[in-house]
Amino acid sequence: MSASPPEIRFDDVVKTFGGAARAAVNGVTLSIPGGTFAVILGPSGCGKTTLLKTVNRLIEPSSGFIFVGGVDTASVDPVRLRRGMGYVIQNVGLFPHMTVSENIATVPRLVGQDDAQIRRRVDELIDVVHLPPAEYRERRPRALSGGQQQRVGLARALAADPPILLMDEPFGAVDAIERTHLQDEVAALHAQRARTVLFVTHDVDEAFRLADLLIVMRDGRVEQSAPPLAMLARPATAFVSDLIGADDVVRRLRAIHVSAALEPAGETDAADEPSVDSHASLGDALSLLLDGAARLAVRDGADLRGVITVAGILRAARRGATAS
Numbered sequence: 001m002s003a004s005p006p007e008i009r010f011d012d013v014v015k016t017f018g019g020a021a022r023a024a025v026n027g028v029t030l031s032i033p034g035g036t037f038a039v040i041l042g043p044s045g046c047g048k049t050t051l052l053k054t055v056n057r058l059i060e061p062s063s064g065f066i067f068v069g070g071v072d073t074a075s076v077d078p079v080r081l082r083r084g085m086g087y088v089i090q091n092v093g094l095f096p097h098m099t100v101s102e103n104i105a106t107v108p109r110l111v112g113q114d115d116a117q118i119r120r121r122v123d124e125l126i127d128v129v130h131l132p133p134a135e136y137r138e139r140r141p142r143a144l145s146g147g148q149q150q151r152v153g154l155a156r157a158l159a160a161d162p163p164i165l166l167m168d169e170p171f172g173a174v175d176a177i178e179r180t181h182l183q184d185e186v187a188a189l190h191a192q193r194a195r196t197v198l199f200v201t202h203d204v205d206e207a208f209r210l211a212d213l214l215i216v217m218r219d220g221r222v223e224q225s226a227p228p229l230a231m232l233a234r235p236a237t238a239f240v241s242d243l244i245g246a247d248d249v250v251r252r253l254r255a256i257h258v259s260a261a262l263e264p265a266g267e268t269d270a271a272d273e274p275s276v277d278s279h280a281s282l283g284d285a286l287s288l289l290l291d292g293a294a295r296l297a298v299r300d301g302a303d304l305r306g307v308i309t310v311a312g313i314l315r316a317a318r319r320g321a322t323a324s
């Protein structure tokens with residue numbers, strides 16, 4: 001139906017606010033491949049929001065370039081640029097005098113869809129973000145919970161079906177249970193429809209639940225950019241290791257038996273695949289996988305018990321993290 005989602009690439013991006021002694025973003029070079037769910041993680045003030053806002057040009061960099069789908073964003077009209085990017089922030093900024101439906105319909109109306117099209121799109125989106133029953137459509141934002149407001153904000157951001165979604169601590173003001181639901185739904189949305197997502201958070205658990213690619217920032221710079229599990233296993237610096245609690249997790253994986261992340265081998269013949277013994281730990285399996293094996297056969301003597309993949313370990317680790 002639609003083209004594959006675009007890459008976002010930062011090339012030596014610097015942003016120094018007027019009068020500031022230090023750059024808020026200080027030389028970021030980074031590629032986020034199209035379709036990736038990338039999470040920027042770091043402490044308050046490290047430059048996450050500033051970097052995110054250079055993508056939709058709410059902030060112009062002092063120097064450097066941002067390319068979206070290979071096109072220098074400085075050469076694109078900001079209004080047109082933003083039409084391809086949903087943007088969700090913490091206090092969504094819903095229009096208080098408008099109903100839920102009217103809020104969601106803002107963009108379809110702007111682009112001149114007719115009433116029937118708009119109604120259909122609003123219905124679709126209400127469904128996509130699992131807003132509660134029909135009665136809610138005619139409510140005003142103040143009559144919604146924080147989580148429901150975030151759902152409306154997300155629906156509104158998705159209205160034009162943008163190939164890029166920018167999210168800045170979108171669930172920061174939502175209670176813990178609702179937050180978990182929203183995280184699951186954002187992950188499910190991403191699985192259904194390929195988009196390039198750039199999601200900012202200071203919450204390590206949230207970052208690990210969502211990220212394909214985890215980008216740790218510190219003092220305006222990228223400290224490390226890697227898939228979450230690779231970062232856990234091989235944090236580039238002590239700062240990263242401390243931030244994500246790498247010591248604990250790797251130690252935890254070493255104490256867990258491979259069976260905790262075992263998946264069925266399926267139809268394929270696993271005879272030629274690298275393998276581990278069924279008594280190995282997830283820590284052992286992870287070391288082999290990080291050396292380049294796509295998956296490992298788990299064997300008990302000659303018997304094939306199943307397979308282990310990085311994604312499977314990650315799912316198991318997330319289950320473990322949720323339980324603890």
Ligand SMILES: Nc1ncnc2c1ncn2[C@@H]1O[C@H](COP(=O)(O)OP(=O)(O)O)[C@@H](O)[C@H]1O
Binds near residue numbers: 042045049
């Ligand atoms: N509009 C602004 N004017 C001046 N300084 C700013 C502005 N926005 C952010 N900053 C400063 O830039 C740094 C990075 O801020 P920000 O990107 O908001 O960090 P984060 O989102 O990681 O908390 C901080 O030191 C902050 O005070």
Ligand SMILES: [Mg+2]
Binds near residue numbers: 048049050
């Ligand atoms: Mg911020």
